[in-house]
Amino acid sequence: MANCPHCNGDVSENxxxxxxxxxxxxxxxxxxxxSCGATLLSGKxxxxxxxxxxxxxxxxxxLTEGERAGNKFLIPVIVVGIMFVAGIMLxxxxxxxxxxxxxxxxxxxxxxxxxxxFTPPLPTSEAINTIPTSEPVxxxxxxxxxxxxxxxxxxxxxxxxxxxxxxxxxxxxTPTISPNIIKSIKSSPxxxxxxxxxxxxxxxxxxxxxxxxKSYRSKTSYExxxxxxxxxxxISLKETEILEQSDQRAKIRIKLYSEDKDKNSEQTDKALxxxxxxxxxxxxxxxxxxxxxxxxxILKKMYQSQG
Numbered sequence: 001m002a003n004c005p006h007c008n009g010d011v012s013e014n015x016x017x018x019x020x021x022x023x024x025x026x027x028x029x030x031x032x033x034x035s036c037g038a039t040l041l042s043g044k045x046x047x048x049x050x051x052x053x054x055x056x057x058x059x060x061x062x063l064t065e066g067e068r069a070g071n072k073f074l075i076p077v078i079v080v081g082i083m084f085v086a087g088i089m090l091x092x093x094x095x096x097x098x099x100x101x102x103x104x105x106x107x108x109x110x111x112x113x114x115x116x117x118f119t120p121p122l123p124t125s126e127a128i129n130t131i132p133t134s135e136p137v138x139x140x141x142x143x144x145x146x147x148x149x150x151x152x153x154x155x156x157x158x159x160x161x162x163x164x165x166x167x168x169x170x171x172x173x174t175p176t177i178s179p180n181i182i183k184s185i186k187s188s189p190x191x192x193x194x195x196x197x198x199x200x201x202x203x204x205x206x207x208x209x210x211x212x213x214k215s216y217r218s219k220t221s222y223e224x225x226x227x228x229x230x231x232x233x234x235i236s237l238k239e240t241e242i243l244e245q246s247d248q249r250a251k252i253r254i255k256l257y258s259e260d261k262d263k264n265s266e267q268t269d270k271a272l273x274x275x276x277x278x279x280x281x282x283x284x285x286x287x288x289x290x291x292x293x294x295x296x297x298i299l300k301k302m303y304q305s306q307g
């Protein structure tokens with residue numbers, strides 16, 4: 001809306017005549033005051049002639065609102081930027097401070113205080129040899145008396161006659177260990193089985209019989225045991241497998257090869273035997289307690305020729 005320059009009535013901006021006084025309204029350009037028609041100064045909100053608001057009021061107001069809207073986002077961005085730069089500077093200061101301390105420690109190590117805990121170094125052999133003494137050192141000490149010199153001389157101070165036997169004439173003592181002790185130290189259940197069948201193969205039946213447990217020997221006499229093995233020609237232990245073992249008992253699977261002569265004929269059997277042997281620990285020694293033969297495979301039968 002604009003005002004009539006004649007009666008100051010409200011008229012439209014494009015009106016040519018005033019609706020209140022009917023007079024002609026001069027056309028005013030955008031650079032002229034809508035009230036008095038004076039030329040407006042650029043960038044001014046009010047007319048310098050009549051004081052009325054100029055047409056640039058709306059543009060000025062919109063620009064101010066835009067600046068205010070921009071300032072709402074600009075201030076937080078500036079604050080965040082300042083904090084980020086400050087954090088980087090603090091990190092750099094800490095890094096350079098750490099490097100400076102490390103450099104000072106390397107070039108100027110902290111002296112160790114030995115006032116409370118100090119252990120003096122051990123003297124070397126050269127230092128010991130150079131220690132001054134109040135008495136002169138005897139570089140030619142008296143040799144230790146030998147057996148001959150002592151036997152041929154009597155000590156003048158005491159008059160005691162000392163008789164020393166030369167070392168070469170002393171009797172030599174050779175330490176010996178009983179074979180039974182060695183066997184008991186080295187023996188294991190498998191070792192006992194090997195000793196047992198080696199003794200039978202060498203026809204040392206008494207030694208093999210003594211490898212049996214007390215319970216076994218109480219049930220089987222030596223004569224009965226000898227009667228079992230007297231027809232054996234050769235026997236060897238082929239395989240052993242420990243099935244169970246503790247400190248007192250052991251259970252071992254075996255395979256044997258044996259050649260035996262028939263009691264009633266001249267026939268010789270070659271066979272493979274499989275079974276399980278049970279051993280017990282008696283007074284620290286393993287002994288055979290029971291033998292269970294589960295299979296026998298005949299390999300070959302031979303007959304001796306009669307001349």
